[in-house]
Amino acid sequence: MQEQNLFFNILTFDWPNQPVTFYFHEEEQDKFPRIHRSLFPKQIANIFPQVATTPAKEFISCAFTGEAEGFTPLDIDFKTDNPDLIKRFYNKQIGYYFRKVREKIVKVGFIKENQIWLPAPKESNAQYSVYDKYTLKVQLCTVSGFPEIHLSYDGKSRVSKKSIAVLIQDIAPENFNWVLYENQLWKYDTLDKKEDIDYKKAYPVLGRRLKTAMGFPAEAPPRHNRYTEYLRNIEKFYKDNLDTDAFRELIPLHTTGFLPVNTTRLNYTSPDSNKLAFGTGQDIVPFNGVKTYGPFKxxxxxxxxxxxxxxxxxxxxxxxxxxxxxxxxxxxxxxxxxxxxxxxxxxxxxxxxxxxxxxxxxxxxxxxxxxxxxxxxxxxxxxxxxxxxxxxxxxxxxxxxxxxxxxxxxxxxxxxxxxxxxxxxxxxxxxxxxxxxxxxxxLDGIPWRLNTPIRNELIVGVGAFKHIATDVQYIGSAFSFNNTGGFNRFEYFMKHEVDVLAGSISRAIRDYATVNNSPDRLIIHFYKTMNEKELEPIERALADLGLDIPVFVVTINKTESEDIVLFDRNWPELMPMSGTYVHIGENRYLLCNNTRYSAAGFNKNDGYPFPIKLKIDCTDKTQLTETKVVKELIDQVYQFSRMYWKSVRQQNLPVTIKYPEMVAQIAPHFDGDEIPQYGKDNLWFL
Known part of the structure; x- marks a missing residue:
């Protein structure tokens, strides 16, 4: 295998040399940030004993490092105190720097990460202004021994040059989401809370619904090499905005730039995991395999x-x-x-x-x-x-x-x-x-199957698709009766129908057990982190069937933007070798899933997909310490990405997620949101 020189889109910085004094008030105070109980410092009882022992007390105020009348000081050791409080502090510092010092547009995310919008005047036109978006998210010792800034390039947003006051004459207000007003981003629904709004100076961001309402054509997904574009953008942002004395006064960034991957975190899928079985032979490229050896069945x-x-x-x-x-x-x-x-x-x-x-x-x-x-x-x-x-x-x-x-x-x-x-x-x-x-x-043929020994296990995939017009999320599920990649049945539900999904999985297990022995394990590929509410009815269904088997949940996320990316500096195109995966902490992994098997054999027409992010959990936590088990599960995700039968080109998402997503995208357009019975056990949606 060609030697790689891998690095993350992550920057590291130093801890403070000594504890830092924060200031707190036990009651919420106007004009000061409030923090939730989950962010309270570990030594809160030292200053507010009653707050520490009163679970109903959800919020207090924190002035962070700024002294304020009536606030009580407390020394915070950044290395040992509540990590969520430390991250909140650094994110607040970054937001202040870009909003107040640099006077940039800053959008604050769900976990208080900062997205910086920089104008791109060369790409703007008479209809809209274009902005490049960059997110800075603080994390602590995730892939290093230091606090880290995760710098991502989130693509472009367009802001209409026509104001709300003009557009609302023809465009329904429900099509407006984010609005740029006085160099700040506001949710349209909250803009009316601001006094004396001048809607002639409020310009909407062109989201999908608004673009459709305004008659802009839908855009084809990019096929160019986004690795080179992504790295070029974050390197420029780093040089212009972070690699400066002014920023380092706030956060002491190391001067080494983006963080190399430590080899102890690095591994590869099995050498044979990309092999596919066809009619009379094997290959790793679907087109070559079908053309040379014919379909598997x-x-x-x-x-x-x-x-x-x-x-x-x-x-x-x-x-x-x-x-x-x-x-x-x-x-x-x-x-x-x-x-x-x-x-x-x-x-x-x-x-x-x-x-x-x-x-x-x-x-x-x-x-x-x-x-x-x-x-x-x-x-x-x-x-x-x-x-x-x-x-x-x-x-x-x-x-x-x-x-x-x-x-x-x-x-x-x-x-x-x-x-x-x-x-x-x-x-x-x-x-x-x-x-x-x-x-x-x-027509119920099998173009190819995975070239892997059959195991006694049931694999369930759950994917989702959110319909912009109705703002309703639908989930689809796909059942495989073994690990070779063949599918047996498809279902779909609304997002809230957790018990219906659990019942569907229970029926699949029962169907499996009536034909085969009871499965040794149940593996669920899920489109997001599965919570207890979603897992509990599935565990209950297994108990009702008398099956004491481990349930593995592999969360599979795209990392198209706002997330961690991996680069190979030894290859001009920067995309790491297919099958490379990196441990990024807490049972999470980054898997490079593409067709770069060798430098010479890569076909640029196959595209440059970004890595996918995996999180592995199990009802039997001891299984997560077994390296062999974890490797098998990652191999399986990698293999199922090669079972996409809509094309002879491989996808970077496994079909256990991709197929249900496709079902969930189409089925809500049917009468009564119902898939005709015939469509539940064949691949009509390809």
């Missing part, structure tokens, strides 16, 4: 009827696609040659609709006129006139309604954008393998 149907649903203006597109599927294009030799899908198209069965704006009724009527043979497996190719980033939400909604309409008839479907087919010409060949793999998976 062909579709179990020899009567597959493929038909098109297309607007009449795009009939030529359908004809071109049919040719590609039958005889191929360049290196793609057709559906059967690539993915072994045996299919037939019947003259007159496809549907050409005329109403582009509202085609559902017309499609439904024509479907009802078709004779559906129960012995035939149908798959519809829906050629949409609109792309996935269409600004008009009603036009985007058509895609979901077509999906639902077909699922109710037990027909799976593949959606293809008409414009891409015609505009890309022969370059469309690069999309055809992705379509072929997705079609195979939707």
């Amino acid at each position: 062909k579709a179990p149907y020899n009567k597959v009827h493929l038909f098109f649903i297309v607007h009449r203006d795009d009939i030529e597109t359908a004809k071109r696609l049919k040719t590609y599927f039958q005889t191929g294009l360049k290196f793609f030799k057709g559906l059967f040659d690539f993915s072994k899908v045996l299919f037939h198209t019947s003259e007159g069965f496809s549907i050409a609709f005329t109403d582009k704006e509202n085609p559902i009724a017309e499609i439904e009527q024509k479907l009802s006129q078709r004779t559906i043979d129960p012995d035939v497996k149908y798959i519809a190719i829906y050629i949409t006139p609109y792309n996935k980033y269409e600004a008009d939400l009603q036009k985007r909604e058509i895609y979901y309604k077509v999906k639902e309409l077909l699922l109710k008839r037990r027909i799976t479907s593949q959606c293809i954008e008409a414009n891409k087919v015609m505009e890309q010409g022969e370059n469309y060949v690069y999309s055809l393998p992705n379509i072929a793999v997705a079609i195979l998976a939707k």
Whole structure:
């Protein structure tokens, strides 16, 4: 393996040489910060004995290092006292420095971290001003023996140059979220608490809802190398704002710059963990494996009827696609040659609709006129006139309604954008393998599986998607009956339906146990930290089944922004080797999950995904001390990222999180928020 020179986006600084005097008042005082009981200093009883022994006393005031009348001094040893109090102090110092001394826009986060907004005038235009965002978050001895500043680049925000007073004439107020007023960021709903607001000088931040309401097109996710951009930005911010005498007077930063990774924190996934099994061989690249060795398992149907649903203006597109599927294009030799899908198209069965704006009724009527043979497996190719980033939400909604309409008839479907087919010409060949793999998976074939010994365990994935229009979060779940990556069933719920989720997991365990022995362990891949309220009904369900097995919860978070990132200075593109993972404290790990297996073999078209952050917990805490167990769980997350069958390109999120997220994104658009029964045990959403 190529030697790496890894470092974090973290800066370290020195502890104070001696205790620092803070000042406290046992009652909340106007104009002074209040602190919650969780932030009280360990020696609070020395100055306020009654406060220390009164649990109902939730808040006191703290002037930190500023003397104030009526406040009581207390010496604080930063190394040994309440770490949350120490972090609050440093975050407050940073906020004061940038807001008052540097006169910058500062947005304070949930844990009081500071996000600094710096204008980017070269990227601004007549419609909006652009700002680069940087977050400084203080943490104590997380990956070093020192207090640390975690510096992240959070991308860009745009602020409308039209004021609230102008926009509200055409834009509903619920579309406003953050507002820039007098060089400060305010929540729109709290702005009216400020006296004498001049809404002609209040400019809204362009969030997703507001951009949609104003007709801005949705943006495609970036495919460029964000590592180089990210490092360039944080290095410039460090040089201009932190690597200065003025900042070091406040916080004594070390002059060594960004923190190298200590080798004792570094490890790698197993050498074979990226190997996949195909029809007659193994490979680590899905495209090469399917092309060379064929799919792991062909579709179990020899009567597959493929038909098109297309607007009449795009009939030529359908004809071109049919040719590609039958005889191929360049290196793609057709559906059967690539993915072994045996299919037939019947003259007159496809549907050409005329109403582009509202085609559902017309499609439904024509479907009802078709004779559906129960012995035939149908798959519809829906050629949409609109792309996935269409600004008009009603036009985007058509895609979901077509999906639902077909699922109710037990027909799976593949959606293809008409414009891409015609505009890309022969370059469309690069999309055809992705379509072929997705079609195979939707027809119950297995493009590839993990090349790993089967273990007696049940794996559950829970992902989430928040709908901007309704502000409701939905969660989806996916059940795998073993560790090879095959999925058995999908469900979805609203976020608050914890007991329903637990019941669903309980049924999956019962189903597993009736076919196999009881599982040795239950592994849950969760999209956020799972709390006791969410875990308790699952444990209760296991007890009701008489299963005394460990439950592992692996929290899996993207680190797209506002979080810790890893860089390799020995590689020009900076992205660390795939399979590298680093322990970042408290059973948390940073996993580099990409296709850089070697410097020579990397394909930049695969993208430059940032690491994912893992947190591992278990109902049996002794399991967390077993290095072998932890490594197995990290290997498994890494492996499940290679089971994405919507594309021959690997994703950096495991499908245990990605698939449920996709289900949760689509299903709320269906009538009654219900997935038709047919859609609960196949991969219709790919």
